[in-house]
Amino acid sequence: xxxxxxxxxxxxxxxxxxxxxxxxxxxxxxxxxxxxxxxxxxxxxxxxxxxxxxxxxxxxxxxxxxxxxxxxxxxxxxxxxxxxxxxxxxxxxxxxxxxxxxxxxxxxxxxxxxxxxxxxxxxxxxxxxxxxxxxxxxxxxxxxxxxxxxxxxxxxxxxxxxxxxxxxxxxxxxxxxxxxxxxxxxxxxxxxxxxxxxxxxxxxxxxxxxxxxxxxxxxxxxxxxxxxxxxxxxxxxxxxxxxxxxxxxxxxxxxxxxxxxxxxxxxxxxxxxxxxxxxxxxxxxxxxxxxxxxxxxxxxxxxxxxxxxxxxxxxxxxxxxxxxxxxxxxxxxxxxxxxxxxxxxxxxxxxxxxxxxxxxxxxxxxxxxxxxxxxxxxxxxxxxxxxxxxxxxxxxxxxxxxxxxxxxxxxxxxxxxxxxxxxxxxxxxxxxxxxxxxx
Numbered sequence: 001x002x003x004x005x006x007x008x009x010x011x012x013x014x015x016x017x018x019x020x021x022x023x024x025x026x027x028x029x030x031x032x033x034x035x036x037x038x039x040x041x042x043x044x045x046x047x048x049x050x051x052x053x054x055x056x057x058x059x060x061x062x063x064x065x066x067x068x069x070x071x072x073x074x075x076x077x078x079x080x081x082x083x084x085x086x087x088x089x090x091x092x093x094x095x096x097x098x099x100x101x102x103x104x105x106x107x108x109x110x111x112x113x114x115x116x117x118x119x120x121x122x123x124x125x126x127x128x129x130x131x132x133x134x135x136x137x138x139x140x141x142x143x144x145x146x147x148x149x150x151x152x153x154x155x156x157x158x159x160x161x162x163x164x165x166x167x168x169x170x171x172x173x174x175x176x177x178x179x180x181x182x183x184x185x186x187x188x189x190x191x192x193x194x195x196x197x198x199x200x201x202x203x204x205x206x207x208x209x210x211x212x213x214x215x216x217x218x219x220x221x222x223x224x225x226x227x228x229x230x231x232x233x234x235x236x237x238x239x240x241x242x243x244x245x246x247x248x249x250x251x252x253x254x255x256x257x258x259x260x261x262x263x264x265x266x267x268x269x270x271x272x273x274x275x276x277x278x279x280x281x282x283x284x285x286x287x288x289x290x291x292x293x294x295x296x297x298x299x300x301x302x303x304x305x306x307x308x309x310x311x312x313x314x315x316x317x318x319x320x321x322x323x324x325x326x327x328x329x330x331x332x333x334x335x336x337x338x339x340x341x342x343x344x345x346x347x348x349x350x351x352x353x354x355x356x357x358x359x360x361x362x363x364x365x366x367x368x369x370x371x372x373x374x375x376x377x378x379x380x381x382x383x384x385x386x387x388x389x390x391x392x393x394x395x396x397x398x399x400x401x402x403x404x405x406x407x408x409x410x411x412x413x414x415x416x417x418x419x420x421x422x423x424x425x426x427x428x429x430x431x432x433x434x435x436x437x438x439x
Contacts, residue, residue: 074405122220
């Protein structure tokens with residue numbers, strides 16, 4: 001999601017094309033330079049949460065979607081493009097599609113983007129962390145030493161030579177680094193504070209790793225520092241990302257006349273319940289609902305990777321489908337579907353259909369627009385000449401923060417958005433079958 005839009009008619013809640021409010025860029029048009037679309041990839045085995053059973057009614061069931069969000073945001077957590085979390089998310093979605101009877105393809109693609117990742121190994125499961133801007137990149141091991149706030153008085157007397165210093169967030173990062181470095185520390189681990197974002201800037205480039213741990217995972221790290229437990233801190237950087245798309249077709253190789261999709265990736269540190277666990281879960285549940293009374297020829301469902309860095313997954317899928325002369329006749333995107341009232345953005349005819357469909361079924365939907373530096377995956381298809389819209393809800397909630405968790409969502413908003421999308425997809429699929437695609 002790019003920064004919050006102006007309120008009023010402007011869309012409030014899309015998992016959009018720039019990674020954080022402090023580093024906003026306009027989405028690229030189609031794949032980035034060097035992007036490689038459409039190669040089939042085998043995703044490594046992971047302990048993937050189990051999806052709810054696929055049997056059920058031929059209608060959208062919000063309770064099922066809610067459980068998919070739980071699996072994605074709580075069972076898996078952050079799903080940053082190119083990381084193990086994103087691949088777990090892809091495999092979860094693929095398994096759910098297969099359970100509904102679809103033929104599923106997982107395709108890998110690449111794009112250029114600077115990605116930093118961090119972890120702290122306490123001797124069991126590594127704890128996820130965020131690299132502070134300006135940090136050095138390395139893997140180092142040593143005894144953890146708790147140094148309170150990292151102030152002069154807190155550091156005085158601590159045996160920090162060759163140690164991993166653990167400090168509470170509160171003082172200027174760069175100054176704290178300097179004190180710890182002078183005392184002999186080989187890494188600095190900051191425990192985040194309530195209400196603080198999972199990001200920070202040292203204000204300069206340093207050599208030793210400096211990472212930030214979310215409050216929810218802080219206590220084991222704090223305890224390790226007090227006990228002097230040996231830990232390993234890793235901070236890494238890459239400029240080449242390998243991400244994945246998931247595509248479900250009624251039959252292998254069948255052309256997609258209508259494609260329904262949403263992105264499964266998140267920004268670093270965010271569990272992504274709203275952005276975009278809600279949209280992904282809505283897509284998965286819609287796929288089940290339409291399959292419940294038999295698969296519909298040409299109706300396909302997708303989960304895109306790499307959206308937060310610039311619509312890369314949808315761009316890669318557009319490139320692959322266009323190369324096969326198999327672009328859909330219409331595309332409906334679901335992005336942040338669990339908080340607020342329903343809004344639609346994109347191709348005029350499809351947006352009008354959504355609005356009129358909402359009136360017919362008693363679920364209001366408002367057509368709107370956003371500033372030029374906002375975007376979501378429908379735009380990749382729209383730029384290729386495919387009528388496309390995003391269906392979303394109007395509130396931002398805690399998107400792009402560690403607070404984007406399941407408990408913040410509104411079950412009624414999720415249900416309403418899914419019900420409207422179901423009716424809209426059915427109408428669109430029928431219109432396409434009759435040769436009346438939107439514009």
